[in-house]
Amino acid sequence: MLSLRNISKSFIQRGLVLDNLSLDVSAGDTLAIMGPSGSGKTTLMNIIGLLEKPDSGMITFLGNDIRNYNDDESALYRSSNIGFVFQDHLLLPHLTVRENILLPILALKQSRAEAQMKEEEAFTLMRKTGISELSAKYPGTISGGEAQRAALVRALVNKPSILLADEPTGSLDADNAEIMGELLSEMNSELGITLILATHSDKLAGKMARTMILGHGKLI
Numbered sequence: 001m002l003s004l005r006n007i008s009k010s011f012i013q014r015g016l017v018l019d020n021l022s023l024d025v026s027a028g029d030t031l032a033i034m035g036p037s038g039s040g041k042t043t044l045m046n047i048i049g050l051l052e053k054p055d056s057g058m059i060t061f062l063g064n065d066i067r068n069y070n071d072d073e074s075a076l077y078r079s080s081n082i083g084f085v086f087q088d089h090l091l092l093p094h095l096t097v098r099e100n101i102l103l104p105i106l107a108l109k110q111s112r113a114e115a116q117m118k119e120e121e122a123f124t125l126m127r128k129t130g131i132s133e134l135s136a137k138y139p140g141t142i143s144g145g146e147a148q149r150a151a152l153v154r155a156l157v158n159k160p161s162i163l164l165a166d167e168p169t170g171s172l173d174a175d176n177a178e179i180m181g182e183l184l185s186e187m188n189s190e191l192g193i194t195l196i197l198a199t200h201s202d203k204l205a206g207k208m209a210r211t212m213i214l215g216h217g218k219l220i
């Protein structure tokens, strides 16, 4: 489904972060990307989500070359295919939990009926993740674990084929990390969503079918 070929990326201050990296992900795959802090995990996720451009290499999604998409094409690719749970900036502080979650629905051109159906599905997911009582609250007044679950629901409202989750259990205690891990696995087994996670947690990585280590710009 997704294929990266000979992707390189460097930053002026840092030098080469990704060095001729290649990766193939099939539909329904679950992949954990591990590796030390600064090894380039977030950079790689941003490149897959077209938030950042590689210096060289090729990216194809469902057979389409997506590397040279312009901003509009990239935005459409993201909103129709990719769900993101970011490492930081989980939720927008001046919007309620409900508004945060429904934000991606507004970004797509769709009928009122379609939007309404997605809104109902979002509430189902909120109930499933135990945050339905938090709809009207602002992010500053909920816990880190609750914010992480809300960010997960937001990433899922447009039914992405791929969920990119960067340290989804980073700020969670052991119990909440376990719940998040189970939720992610369920999203894969029940909804067929392909998972690509960056994580420092062996436990979370253990729930994925594959684990790859990023080091010296390569995935092994």
Ligand SMILES: Nc1ncnc2c1ncn2[C@@H]1O[C@H](COP(=O)(O)OP(=O)(O)OP(=O)(O)O)[C@@H](O)[C@H]1O
Pocket: 011, 012, 013, 014, 017, 035, 036, 037, 038, 039, 040, 041, 042, 043, 044, 087
């Ligand atoms: N926009 C940027 N400009 C300059 N350097 C950057 C930029 N983004 C990332 N880097 C550098 O690239 C390297 C890889 O960063 P990245 O955030 O991808 O690492 P990571 O593996 O996600 O680390 P962590 O486990 O701490 O989240 C780091 O040395 C970082 O400082």
Ligand SMILES: [Mg+2]
Pocket: 041, 042, 043, 087, 166, 198
């Ligand atoms: Mg990172």
